[in-house]
Amino acid sequence: MSFDPPAPDLQKIIAAWESWERGEEQPGKTIATLKTAGLDVILRDLVARGWAPVSK
Numbered sequence: 001m002s003f004d005p006p007a008p009d010l011q012k013i014i015a016a017w018e019s020w021e022r023g024e025e026q027p028g029k030t031i032a033t034l035k036t037a038g039l040d041v042i043l044r045d046l047v048a049r050g051w052a053p054v055s056k
Helices: 010-021 027-036 039-048
Strands: none
Touching (some): 010 027, 010 039, 027 039
16 A cells, blocks of 8 residues: 655645744644655655745
């Protein structure tokens, strides 16, 4: 039996980040939420597409 992880959830990632910024969650809990919401998939996709941050 194989397991297909769910698609990344951008809203869950944003909510976790904002909760951490407000001091409502500990870093470990935030990292766990970001991982289960698929942040690693999004980051790998951005790298594969050649995305690079723009300096302000």
